Amino acid sequence: xTDSTATKRVLSGIQPSGQLHLxxxxxxxxxxxxxxxxHEMYIFVASYHALTSVRDPQTMRQNTRQVVIxxxxxxxxxxxxxxxxxxxxxxxxxxxWLLACVCPKHLMDKATSYKDKVDKGIAxxxxxxxxxxxxxxxxxxxxxDFVPVGEDQRQHIEITxxxxxxxxxxxxxxxxxxxxxxxxxxxxxxxxxxGVDGQKMSASYGNFIDPFxxxxxxxxxxxxxxxxxxxxxxxxxxxxxxxxxxxxxLAGPDDPRTSELAERxxxxxxxxxDAKQALCELILDHFGDAxxxxxxxxxxxxxxxxxxxxxxxxARVKVDEVTSRARAAAGL
Ligand code: TYM
Numbered sequence: 001x002t003d004s005t006a007t008k009r010v011l012s013g014i015q016p017s018g019q020l021h022l023x024x025x026x027x028x029x030x031x032x033x034x035x036x037x038x039h040e041m042y043i044f045v046a047s048y049h050a051l052t053s054v055r056d057p058q059t060m061r062q063n064t065r066q067v068v069i070x071x072x073x074x075x076x077x078x079x080x081x082x083x084x085x086x087x088x089x090x091x092x093x094x095x096x097w098l099l100a101c102v103c104p105k106h107l108m109d110k111a112t113s114y115k116d117k118v119d120k121g122i123a124x125x126x127x128x129x130x131x132x133x134x135x136x137x138x139x140x141x142x143x144x145d146f147v148p149v150g151e152d153q154r155q156h157i158e159i160t161x162x163x164x165x166x167x168x169x170x171x172x173x174x175x176x177x178x179x180x181x182x183x184x185x186x187x188x189x190x191x192x193x194x195g196v197d198g199q200k201m202s203a204s205y206g207n208f209i210d211p212f213x214x215x216x217x218x219x220x221x222x223x224x225x226x227x228x229x230x231x232x233x234x235x236x237x238x239x240x241x242x243x244x245x246x247x248x249x250l251a252g253p254d255d256p257r258t259s260e261l262a263e264r265x266x267x268x269x270x271x272x273x274d275a276k277q278a279l280c281e282l283i284l285d286h287f288g289d290a291x292x293x294x295x296x297x298x299x300x301x302x303x304x305x306x307x308x309x310x311x312x313x314x315a316r317v318k319v320d321e322v323t324s325r326a327r328a329a330a331g332l
Contacts, residue, residue: 010039011144013046016063018203020070023193026249027150033075041081052128073294078307088312091323096137102166136160141319148185157184171329178329194242196225211287227272238265243275
């Protein structure tokens with residue numbers, strides 16, 4: 001576990017609470033796809049977390065399946081990443097209980113996501129309140145080094161580290177800690193990607209852009225992005241414009257296409273409609289292969305089942321090892 005030359009391990013997950021969108025891609029999935037070439041990957045579907053908001057079993061089944069298909073379409077390779085469903089590795093919920101018993105209540109009281117979600121109309125359940133403990137269990141269950149996530153998950157990774165420390169303090173020794181402390185991996189250039197209304201892009205705000213949308217509705221959606229009313233001929237500020245922010249997150253800040261578009265903003269003479277066209281072309285180009293792969297995957301349910309069986313089998317081996325270690329440390 002302390003061998004610094006060993007391949008580093010990564011864990012992350014996404015809730016199947018709606019269609020995956022550009023925010024998920026820019027904040028998280030893009031990192032998964034890049035890291036799979038050099039890291040040992042555990043990427044799962046956080047269905048138990050989604051149960052805090054999804055109440056329809058059919059929707060749950062469909063969304064869960066779709067997240068897996070989309071992981072694969074975006075380029076996750078099951079030969080390089082263990083892809084699994086949370087409910088196929090139930091030891092994680094046992095680990096959540098062990099962590100809950102060392103979690104001071106005030107640590108949950110200060111988690112901002114609970115209040116945000118209740119304000120948005122999600123039922124104020126105990127599951128929602130203790131959501132960060134289950135997330136800590138997901139993470140700690142495979143001893144990862146890194147957790148690639150978007151900026152909005154930073155506090156959850158801090159809570160995970162707090163809980164690992166508390167458990168280690170209660171049941172481990174300095175030389176032999178029970179849990180390894182993982183680090184959040186948050187892309188500095190991604191930030192929180194805005195949606196068409198300029199607020200954080202989110203499946204539940206109805207402001208998201210789905211990169212798998214058919215071309216015509218995709219164009220219509222992009223044309224809906226809210227911009228200010230600076231006239232065409234006047235110079236514009238790229239950094240404060242949602243269209244540019246999404247463009248830069250996808251193309252990358254150092255890409256020549258990004259600097260070229262920024263130049264056109266500053267020079268004046270370009271309307272926001274042109275910037276939106278450029279964003280649309282970028283999306284179609286960037287996700288061209290993913291869109292084709294997704295179509296093929298939709299027609300191959302047997303393959304998707306096999307990916308999930310293999311992924312769960314591999315995850316269970318590792319999670320069993322960690323859960324047994326934690327249980328034994330606590331005298332169970
Ligand atoms: P979730 O399902 O809301 O989002 C999945 C990932 O997408 C990122 N993300 C964004 N990044 C940038 N801009 C946005 N607008 C945007 N919207 C979403 C999120 O930061 C996240 O990385 N609690 C987690 C799911 C989870 C998890 C875990 C993650 C459960 N257990 C263990 C990592 C490790 C969540 O609700 O993410």
